[in-house]
Amino acid sequence: MNVKANKIDGANATIEAQITNEEVAANVDKIAKQLAKTANIPGFRKGKVPVSAVKKQYGERLVQDAEAEALREVLSAGLTEIGVANEALIGEPQISKFDKGEANIDVEVTVAIRPEIDLGDYKQLVPEFKKPKITAAAVKARIDELALAQAPFETVEEDRELVEGDTAMIDFEGFLDGVAFEGGKAEGFSLTLGSKQFIPGFEDQVIGMKKGEEKTIKVTFPENYGGKELAGKEAEFKVTVHEIQTKKKPRHDAKLAKQMLPGEEEATMDMLKEKIQQQLESEELTKLYNEELKPKMLETLVEKIDVDLPKFVVEQEMDMALNKKAQTMNEDEIKELQESAEKVQELREEFREEASRSVKATFIIDALAKAEGIEVAEQEVMQTIYFEAMQMGQDPAAVYKQYQESGYLPAIQMAMVEDKVLSKLLNDTVKEEA
Incomplete structure (x- = not known):
């Protein structure tokens, strides 16, 4: 078997090989001998079936299994040649060529590799910012709002x-x-x-x-x-x-503090103000993170960190974007695309840049999560879905099952990882307002 492997970049490689007919025949013999030990063929006792009878019974299927075995050998030899472990592969290898000749089968396999990412000093890419300042007037207004809501x-x-x-x-x-x-x-x-x-x-x-x-x-x-x-x-x-x-405007006194801080027997207005201050700071910080800092930081990370992208993953992302776009199109627009493969390809190419950025961001977040020791377990994903479903008045188990059957759970898990990673980086950077 003649195997030649070429690592195109950190995420893509091709493996070319010539599989001889003799190698396929040898695999057929090996598989037939193994099958002869367990096959049930009329006229023969189990375990005593001749190899010739197995070959006659299973014919083309044996050849297919033998070719598949040879392909696995090609893949294994090619990965060894370029020093890539099976665990580093993403998705299934793509067979881009399988031409049967008189003496050989010419094979070409494309593989996607999980890229190794040099994050560098990534913490320098986190934007500097100050914790939002909460005024005494804002604290008073929130206390009044909460107290009025409870007042008769x-x-x-x-x-x-x-x-x-x-x-x-x-x-x-x-x-x-x-x-x-x-x-x-x-x-x-x-x-x-x-x-x-x-x-x-x-x-x-x-x-x-x-x-x-x-x-x-x-x-x-x-x-x-x-x-x-x-x-x-x-x-x-x-x-x-x-x-x-x-409703009467409430008096700011110990009675109000005890009413709004149940369980605190010695509650005071100062304690209540401190609690409300923390609550408002958390709300404003979350708003700042989600609306401004996280999108800005992710954009910077994608721009500054180099990542080789697996081509087929980008192609898959483009296909998903195309399908999503098609769902918003009217019948005439769909018909126009169905009649022109060129227009389909043109539309599909419009999603390449955004698809590349999305895939790149996913790999960067994954690398950052490993660097920061951040994980999101399946149990946490389930709890989050259940909680949000209950807030919406929906059946949590039914919602979870729907996401599971639709294949959305990995995307939800990745989104939660991204949120945790970016939040941690920002939390480590936040500066107190002077």
Whole structure:
């Protein structure tokens, strides 16, 4: 067997070989002898089947198995020649040539190799930034917001107009061209002004009304309103205010602190402010990470770190992008592509640059995760999916099974690894605001 291997770069290699007919025949004999020990062929006792009978019974299948064995030998010899371990391969080797001649089979195999990445001093690529500064006013506003959310409603006894933030107990009935429409009537409805529960303009016109007052409000339903019979239509609502309710602004004292820090018997406002300060800092830092720093850092890492990319992985990414694009196309656009292989290829090539960047980013994140000792176990992936499903009111087990059957779990796991890696690098860099 004549084998010649060529390592194109750190991620791609080709192996060429000539497999002689004698080598295939030798493999056929070897496989037939092994099969003769276990084969069940009528007319022969098990274990006593002649090799000739096995060859006659299994014929072409033996040849196929013998050729496959020879291919494995070619792959093994080629990888040994270029010093690549089987564990370093990505995906299945691609057989780009298998030409049977009179005396030989000319073979060419393309293999993808997990690239070895020199990360260099990667921590120098992490952007410098300062922890967001949280003002005392922001802390006070959050405490007021949380306290008001828990505070009970109180009926306003004084004769005054409704203002934003009040809750009005109202009756209303809607009309189109003087005719009441279905679903446009309610009695004793609780409407918090400023909540934007109703269509634009409704709450604004309730502001200023008093208890016992009746008023006709004119509004226009949005063009994208859910009910087609109402979308874009002008309507009138007869509104009656029966009661005004409000919440008292809470006092910042130990009682409020104990209410908002259950379990802390000695809770104080200073403790509450510190807790809220930490919460706001975490929220602002997460927002800064996700909206600005992580995308910026990943872009820098991809730009500055050199990685040889396995060609077939990039091609797979391009195919996925093409399929995703096709799902958004109309029938005429799909038909146009079906009639022109050239246009399909042109469209596919548009995704090459982005596909290359995506694959490169994946390998860099994988290398960084190893360098930083970061892992995401399958159990953690499951817990994350379950938690998010429960938050959305969905069946966690059903959602997990759907992701599993669709093959999405590895992508979710990789996304979680990426998030952990980038977060750790940023956390190690963050500077306190002076």
